[in-house]
Amino acid sequence: MKKTDQNGCRELTLRQTARFLKRHDHYIILTHASPDGDTLGSAYALYYGLNEIGKTACVICPDVIPKKYDYFVRKTDHVKRENATVVAVDIAAKSLLGALEEEFGDAVDLNIDHHISNARFAKNLLLDADAAATAETIFELLKVMKVNINDITAKALYTGIVTDTGSFKYTNVTAKTHMIAAQLYDFNLNAPEINRLMFDTKSRKLLELEKMVLDAAEFHFGDRCILLPVTAEMQLKTGCSGTDLESIAVISRSVEGVCAGLTVKQIGEEEFKISLRTYPPFDASAICKKLGGGGHKGAAGATVKGTLEEVKARALAAVKEAMEETDEGTSAAE
Amino acid sequence: MKKTDQNGCRELTLRQTARFLKRHDHYIILTHASPDGDTLGSAYALYYGLNEIGKTACVICPDVIPKKYDYFVRKTDHVKRENATVVAVDIAAKSLLGALEEEFGDAVDLNIDHHISNARFAKNLLLDADAAATAETIFELLKVMKVNINDITAKALYTGIVTDTGSFKYTNVTAKTHMIAAQLYDFNLNAPEINRLMFDTKSRKLLELEKMVLDAAEFHFGDRCILLPVTAEMQLKTGCSGTDLESIAVISRSVEGVCAGLTVKQIGEEEFKISLRTYPPFDASAICKKLGGGGHKGAAGATVKGTLEEVKARALAAVKEAMEETDEGTSAAE
Numbered sequence: 001m002k003k004t005d006q007n008g009c010r011e012l013t014l015r016q017t018a019r020f021l022k023r024h025d026h027y028i029i030l031t032h033a034s035p036d037g038d039t040l041g042s043a044y045a046l047y048y049g050l051n052e053i054g055k056t057a058c059v060i061c062p063d064v065i066p067k068k069y070d071y072f073v074r075k076t077d078h079v080k081r082e083n084a085t086v087v088a089v090d091i092a093a094k095s096l097l098g099a100l101e102e103e104f105g106d107a108v109d110l111n112i113d114h115h116i117s118n119a120r121f122a123k124n125l126l127l128d129a130d131a132a133a134t135a136e137t138i139f140e141l142l143k144v145m146k147v148n149i150n151d152i153t154a155k156a157l158y159t160g161i162v163t164d165t166g167s168f169k170y171t172n173v174t175a176k177t178h179m180i181a182a183q184l185y186d187f188n189l190n191a192p193e194i195n196r197l198m199f200d201t202k203s204r205k206l207l208e209l210e211k212m213v214l215d216a217a218e219f220h221f222g223d224r225c226i227l228l229p230v231t232a233e234m235q236l237k238t239g240c241s242g243t244d245l246e247s248i249a250v251i252s253r254s255v256e257g258v259c260a261g262l263t264v265k266q267i268g269e270e271e272f273k274i275s276l277r278t279y280p281p282f283d284a285s286a287i288c289k290k291l292g293g294g295g296h297k298g299a300a301g302a303t304v305k306g307t308l309e310e311v312k313a314r315a316l317a318a319v320k321e322a323m324e325e326t327d328e329g330t331s332a333a334e
Numbered sequence: 335m336k337k338t339d340q341n342g343c344r345e346l347t348l349r350q351t352a353r354f355l356k357r358h359d360h361y362i363i364l365t366h367a368s369p370d371g372d373t374l375g376s377a378y379a380l381y382y383g384l385n386e387i388g389k390t391a392c393v394i395c396p397d398v399i400p401k402k403y404d405y406f407v408r409k410t411d412h413v414k415r416e417n418a419t420v421v422a423v424d425i426a427a428k429s430l431l432g433a434l435e436e437e438f439g440d441a442v443d444l445n446i447d448h449h450i451s452n453a454r455f456a457k458n459l460l461l462d463a464d465a466a467a468t469a470e471t472i473f474e475l476l477k478v479m480k481v482n483i484n485d486i487t488a489k490a491l492y493t494g495i496v497t498d499t500g501s502f503k504y505t506n507v508t509a510k511t512h513m514i515a516a517q518l519y520d521f522n523l524n525a526p527e528i529n530r531l532m533f534d535t536k537s538r539k540l541l542e543l544e545k546m547v548l549d550a551a552e553f554h555f556g557d558r559c560i561l562l563p564v565t566a567e568m569q570l571k572t573g574c575s576g577t578d579l580e581s582i583a584v585i586s587r588s589v590e591g592v593c594a595g596l597t598v599k600q601i602g603e604e605e606f607k608i609s610l611r612t613y614p615p616f617d618a619s620a621i622c623k624k625l626g627g628g629g630h631k632g633a634a635g636a637t638v639k640g641t642l643e644e645v646k647a648r649a650l651a652a653v654k655e656a657m658e659e660t661d662e663g664t665s666a667a668e
Contacts, residue, residue, distance in 0.1 A: 168502045169529035178516035185509035195503035200588045254534045
């Protein structure tokens with residue numbers, strides 16, 4: 001058994017987690033705010049799995065679940081708060097619970113996650129930092145629990161895996177990721193349709209926004225950094241918002257020669273959400289930490305206050321610093 | 335043993351093909367014209383495999399091999415034409431040999447392919463129409479031959495698979511595709527870098543072209559069809575050509591609600607290359623056949639002569655016909 005750390009967080013193995021889930025009942029499964037395919041896919045796959053073994057469970061998401069996930073999202077059970085067992089999935093820190101943080105931040109009985117940065121805020125933690133997606137771990141958990149997987153569970157799990165791996169493109173993919181995908185193909189998955197919904201469907205208003213953003217694109221530091229501003233005006237003119245804007249970050253990582261792609265999206269009068277996508281040797285998480293944010297090595301974010309010009313300057317300074325450190329490291333090694 | 339058909343083409347099993355390759359020597363391996371990741375990956379993986387068992391082989395491509403494939407393309411052996419055994423990979427019809435058709439069109443000893451439309455022009459044929467990529471079949475062949483696979487072979491095979499499946503997104507993917515990918519992860523694959531090179535790297539000039547094409551985009555048939563014109567002027571202004579233009583077709587299949595995406599690219603004074611991407615129930619191959627072309631169900635093409643307006647009208651008429659047939663089928667079934 002893994003030991004309890006100073007936060008009072010006990011780390012569990014897959015088998016211990018399986019036993020935990022079989023022993024308890026009346027589950028409230030929490031996703032993180034601004035839900036993505038992995039937190040939702042993991043939550044619903046766990047919900048369907050618990051239902052299969054006769055447990056009552058509900059899924060609570062702090063934000064509205066985007067319609068594109070309708071193919072695996074269903075109305076869940078009613079679970080009373082009092083006697084509930086609270087499970088968080090794919091949640092690295094309690095602040096990511098958003099509107100649910102106050103109620104549930106200190107009440108999570110079990111957290112199932114794959115972020116190496118996990119803040120150990122739950123009483124019990126199943127953490128596999130080598131998993132490309134939390135959905136990988138949920139798949140393994142359902143297997144260990146010998147729970148029947150059905151088509152909708154498979155769709156939820158596959159969604160988690162493809163969204164967190166960019167459809168098997170990112171550095172987090174392992175042989176295991178593909179082995180699990182192969183097993184999910186035993187079900188009526190309709191994987192092309194899932195990929196289409198997750199990656200290859202853009203609205204006409206998003207096409208419009210992309211045109212505007214490309215017109216405003218800036219290149220910096222010998223074209224190694226691209227900065228894409230998404231102003232409130234652009235969002236207003238096109239009607240784009242929220243998850244529509246994720247795809248702009250995708251553009252930022254796709255330009256030849258660019259190893260740091262910044263998307264600077266206005267979210268308030270003088271407030272911007274920065275999304276950073278990097279390629280090795282640059283660490284997006286380390287750069288965004290300097291801006292008060294965090295994330296993964298290849299993709300991270302931060303919220304920065306100020307005018308567009310101020311925020312751009314701060315973000316570019318953080319990128320520049322990382323580039324200078326790397327350049328020095330390179331020349332020192334020569 | 336599978337029988338010989340009226341063309342004199344003998345269909346082989348994997349084992350028979352393995353025996354064929356062990357029995358012969360001095361291989362000339364041919365790729366198709368306008369080479370893609372699958373024909374090149376298959377050709378080089380086969381080349382490395384044959385080298386491993388002491389055979390001499392060379393790879394001949396009818397066109398210049400794009401630089402982005404440099405990570406698995408090497409100088410191959412010198413093989414004399416006279417006593418060579420000619421192997422074609424991923425070539426559905428002899429016309430796809432391009433500049434090599436005259437010399438090799440009737441001289442192919444063995445063709446390894448996965449196109450259901452294969453025209454059986456070779457003396458021997460290993461055809462697996464269920465394979466997502468010819469590279470899948472080459473992988474299985476090397477396994478049956480018990481040939482050592484090394485890092486560069488794995489990279490070539492992985493490239494073939496990801497390029498023909500849009501990184502595991504298309505309808506041709508099966509559990510086997512993922513099982514093979516999992517096995518290729520045993521090697522020093524650097525899959526994220528391969529995916530980056532194949533899918534997520536666009537030049538600044540391509541960004542420019544995309545902006546222009548989006549400005550000229552037309553929607554037809556209740557927005558179910560998008561038409562993206564790529565004129566000679568646009569190509570000239572941006573400096574984009576050839577494979578740069580593939581990504582425009584990708585845009586054409588990505589717009590919400592669109593089930594037929596047409597890219598109409600000028601390739602001569604009055605000559606256009608049409609690329610069609612469709613979603614079920616529309617069959618791109620059937621639609622392009624009407625225009626004198628062909629391809630797969632989800633992606634096909636044709637070359638059409640005429641002015642831009644004439645070519646657009648012909649292409650749209652073919653799409654409209656398919657839509658009307660489908661709509662009638664649907665209402666008849668109601």
